Amino acid sequence: MxxxxxxxxxxxxxxxxxxxxxxxxxxxxxxxxxxxxxxxxxxxxxxxxxxxxxxxxxxxxxxxxxxxxxxxxxxxxxxxxxxxxxxxxxxxxxxxxxxxxxxxxxxxxxxxxxxxxxxxxxxxxxxxxxxxxxxxxxxxxxxxxxxxxxxxxxxxxxxxxxxxxxxxxxxxxxxxxxxxxxxxxxxxxxxxxxxxxxxxxxxxxxxxxxxxxxxxxxxxxxHEKKSRFDATRIITEGQRPVHVLITLQWGLGDIFSAPEEKGLMGNELIRAIKNSDEKIKWHIRMHPVQMRKNYKKIYSDLLLMFGDSKKIDIDDATLNPLPIVLSSMDLHITYHSTVVIEAGWMGIPSAILCPYVESGNYSSYYQSERKSGIAECVKYSEIEICEWIDIKANERKNLNFIPMDxxxxxxxxxxx
The missing domain is CATH 3.40.50.2000 (Glycogen Phosphorylase B;)
Structure with missing residues (x-):
């Protein structure tokens, strides 16, 4: 309240x-x-x-x-x-x-x-x-x-x-x-x-x-910024961490209501991030509503969650245009953000953590992406999230699948 x-x-x-x-x-x-x-x-x-x-x-x-x-x-x-x-x-x-x-x-x-x-x-x-x-x-x-x-x-x-x-x-x-x-x-x-x-x-x-x-x-x-895509890639060839984008959503305060969750993400995902090693780089992107209305508070809440960790990126993931951000990612995790669609265009697998997408009020969400296998529902559990990352880390497909121009x-x- x-x-x-x-x-x-x-x-x-x-x-x-x-x-x-x-x-x-x-x-x-x-x-x-x-x-x-x-x-x-x-x-x-x-x-x-x-x-x-x-x-x-x-x-x-x-x-x-x-x-x-x-x-x-x-x-x-x-x-x-x-x-x-x-x-x-x-x-x-x-x-x-x-x-x-x-x-x-x-x-x-x-x-x-x-x-x-x-x-x-x-x-x-x-x-x-x-x-x-x-x-x-x-x-x-x-x-x-x-x-x-x-x-x-x-x-x-x-x-x-x-x-x-x-x-x-x-x-x-x-x-x-x-x-x-x-x-x-x-x-x-x-x-x-x-x-x-x-x-x-x-x-x-x-x-x-x-x-x-x-x-x-x-x-x-x-078409117009292709060189910018190439120039701003965060990842490099060879030995590198797996880059995972987490897209936040606004209005989830009733779902993530525990004080430590701060209405942003559940404890299971928080633990998955905290307990991960240097092999994973996490990029947390705020929803535009969060960015425009409560950027400083949410940024501060995320710092309280994770500290000033080098394995966490908030600014670049939030402030840059989404196509630029996605061009540097390997995987995508969300509750049920629209980025599932956009990540799919770029061959990036998505884990959807909302249980009501698989069966419930949001069952019509991302049917095409789930049917193709580029997105799937994953249980909101630290173990299952980490297992999904291990399995999917090497499955990124080619870019250039934007469906219409x-x-x-x-x-x-x-x-x-």
């Missing part, structure tokens, strides 16, 4: 600071100028650091390809983001003040009436912004209902770009799509692979597009 209160207090503090920043127009960034492609995401979607600034692996990669093709772009930061202006890639524009004003104007009403008024007011806000920017296309990470409604009114196509797991058990891609009016939904979804496409049957039944275009960040780094083609068709 104490942990939940602390999380709520931290969240409230973040919102208040971001609202003040937005209301004052502090470092608001670029003006609402005319552009070809309008992008939108939140701070928590900026999961790495590139050239010293927070980088949104999905939307900033779309901007990269659009600008490479000669089109102009603008990113609007979703409320209530603080990484605006020159504090992030692309100089995102803040709408915190505008969004707060629309919310405050609705406080005279309650319940459904209030929600309807907020939707109406924010839709009008977006209509005004879209009329100023006049984009040909809008792409966002989970674009809001009001943005979708505004785009539909103005006849602008808006797409939801995949940023994580999509399957039939995810409420955003099932229950929500079935429940909402079509005018409040995007024109379609841009997904990484055929497996993700199959998880969007609700969208197809609603008459929405589901387009497989690949993973924008992985495509970018495969259609981002540039999609943009060319929709922006011309």
């Amino acid at each position: 104490a942990q939940r209160r602390n999380e709520r207090a931290t969240s409230l503090k973040t919102v208040l600071i971001s609202v003040i920043n937005g209301c004052l127009g502090w470092r608001r960034g670029r003006s609402f100028e005319k552009v070809d492609l309008l992008l939108t995401c939140h701070d928590v979607d900026r999961g790495s650091i590139v050239d010293g600034k927070p980088y949104a692996q999905i939307t900033d990669s779309f901007a990269f390809f659009a600008e490479m093709l000669g089109y102009s772009t603008l990113t609007i930061a979703k409320p209530y983001s603080m990484l605006v202006g020159h504090r992030a890639h692309g100089c995102p524009v803040s709408i915190n003040g505008k969004s707060l004003l629309m919310t405050l104007l609705s406080y005279s009403l309650l319940g459904i009436q209030r929600r309807q008024l907020v939707l109406t007011l924010k839709t009008r806000m977006w209509i005004n912004l879209l009329r100023k920017t006049r984009p040909k296309l809008v792409v966002g990470v989970q674009p809001s209902e009001d943005l979708c409604a505004a785009c539909k009114i103005l006849g602008i196509k808006v797409y939801d770009a995949q940023h994580g797991v999509i399957n039939s058990q995810h409420p955003w891609y099932t229950t929500r799509i079935k429940m909402l009016e079509k005018r409040l939904l995007p024109n379609g979804f841009l997904v990484w692979d055929e497996t993700s496409k199959h998880g969007l049957s609700a969208a197809k039944e609603k008459g929405l597009d589901v387009l497989v275009i690949g993973h924008p960040e992985f495509i970018r780094y495969r 259609g981002v540039a083609d999609f943009l060319s068709i929709n922006l011309r």
